[in-house]
Amino acid sequence: MCSLKNLEAQIVRFRDEREWKIYHTPKNLAISLIIELGELLEHFQWKTDEEILSAVRDEAKRKEIAYEIADVAIYLILLSHELGVDLEKAIVEKLQVNGEKYPVEKVKGELFKEFSRV
Numbered sequence: 755m756c757s758l759k760n761l762e763a764q765i766v767r768f769r770d771e772r773e774w775k776i777y778h779t780p781k782n783l784a785i786s787l788i789i790e791l792g793e794l795l796e797h798f799q800w801k802t803d804e805e806i807l808s809a810v811r812d813e814a815k816r817k818e819i820a821y822e823i824a825d826v827a828i829y830l831i832l833l834s835h836e837l838g839v840d841l842e843k844a845i846v847e848k849l850q851v852n853g854e855k856y857p858v859e860k861v862k863g864e865l866f867k868e869f870s871r872v
C-alpha cells in the first residue's frame with residue numbers, strides 16, 4: 755500500500771538528495787504547482803470533453819497526462835510538507851466539512867436542476 759505519508763517521504767527524500775530544498779520556499783512551490791497545472795491544461799486546451807476522453811484512450815497520451823497530474827500532486831505534497839500541513843488529515847477533515855455543508859439529501863440532483871433552468 756502506498757499511503758500519502760509514504761509518498762511524501764519518498765518525494766522529500768528525492769528532493770533532499772539533490773539539495774533542492776533551498777529552492778522550495780512556499781511561494782516557489784505554489785508557483786511551480788500552478789505551472790504544472792498549466793502543463794496539464796495544455797492537453798485540454800481547445801478540446802471538447804469528448805475529445806479529451808477520446809485522447810486518453812491512447813496509452814501514450816494517457817501517460818503524458820498522468821505524468822502532468824503526478825507533477826501537480828508532487829508539488830502539492832511538497833507545498834503541504836513545507837507549510838506543516840498534514841495533507842491526508844486536511845483532506846479527510848475538508849470532506850467532513852463539505853459533507854456537512856452539502857448533505858446528500860439536500861443537494862443530490864439540485865445542480866442538474868439549476869443547469870436545466872438556464
Ligand SMILES: [Mg+2]
Pocket residue numbers: 790793821822825
Ligand atoms: Mg510537468
